[in-house]
Amino acid sequence: MKNILIIGTVVGLLAGTAARAEDLTFAVAGPMTGPLATIGDQFKQGAQAAADAINAKGGVLGRQVKLQFEDDQCDPKQAVSVANRIVANGIQFVDGHACSGSSIPASAVYAESGTLMMSPASSNPLLTDDAASQGWMNIMRLYTRDDAQGAFIGPWIAKQYAGKNVAILHDKSAYGQGIANAVRASINENNLKEIMFEGINAGEKDYNALVTKLKDAKADVVYFGGYHPEAGLILRQAAEQNYKFQLIMPDSIASPEFWQVAGPAGEGTMFVFPSDPQSKPEAKDAVAKIETGGFKPEGFTLFSYAVIQAFAQGIERAGSDDPIKVAEALKNGQSIDTVVGTVTFDEKGDLKNASYDINRWSDGKYAPIAQ
DSSP states (O other): OHHHHHHHHHHHHHHHHHHHHTSEEEEEEEOSSSTTHHHHHHHHHHHHHHHHHHHHTTOBTTBOEEEEEEEOTTOHHHHHHHHHHHHHTTOOEEEEOOSHHHHHHHHHHHHHHTOEEEESSOOOTHHHHHHHHTTOOSEEESSOOHHHHHHHHHHHHHHHTTTSOEEEEEOSSHHHHHHHHHHHHHHHHTTOOOSEEEEOOTTOSOOHHHHHHHHHTTOSEEEEESOHHHHHHHHHHHHHTTOOOEEEEOGGGOSHHHHHHHGGGGTTOEEEEESOGGGSGGGHHHHHHHHHTTOOOOTTHHHHHHHHHHHHHHHHHHTSOOHHHHHHHHTSSOOEEETTEEEOBOTTSOBSSOOEEEEEEETTEEEEOOO
């Protein structure tokens, strides 16, 4: 009888292990701590809401979705360490990373292991361009590219501010410098020449010398490729010098933390962001569910949600959790239904036909402006 009990216990344990092994684990990698932790929180909230919704409907091919969260602090070295840990843990799908400077080095780790990486935020073209040039099929993004964003906002700036003094700044990161270069090229093509193009050191607390330089140059408009902590400080310190300019930025300041840093000095700041997914009919239920939990699905929240949806639909379409087969299934020209709308990927793994809004901050909130 004792032996029968032991055998029964072992069989039960093995069955439990097998059941757990049937779970589909996706990693969510981004800045969960540090100055850009709001982006990491958006990733977490979106991915978890998507996993919960998928699991409530029976999972993916009968398997439940589990998430593992990883913190890279938007630091390239930490991103590589995170990528190696994800691969070592046998996880084959990654919703991440956030910053292009993290995604690009991490992508080499995933490419070598065959892990499918899909970023919901990284916009530097090199992420997918380099992957395609090296034959990596498993590096994708469910977000827009800097060159596309630059091509959108550049002509608008050139027309709107013709005859004005336009300065372009960046934070020297892959993301910030990449988008600044794209905007510079675009406005130049539209017959507007910047009066200044230079990088700043992210993380500093005193930008008064920079503000003075902009003031002396009589900059009317400043395009800044960077993030909200530096943008907010620059605006506040400019206000202290009684100097006001029109700040225009990329998508990085779609976060309430921008206003917390800038305060009233942020009034009128404009930025480009993919057409607001929160207003799409496909996002209605997801937005309501996330807001019920006390979180507003701004910024990259719904893009992270959409990556989990894309993984699930790709696995179902491929009939397999083999990452390469899933990538092929997602890039075969068929559309994917997500909370950010119906999306289609090209052969590089980039989104086709992205659309944008120009948003304006006012009194702590932002909304699209008429173009």
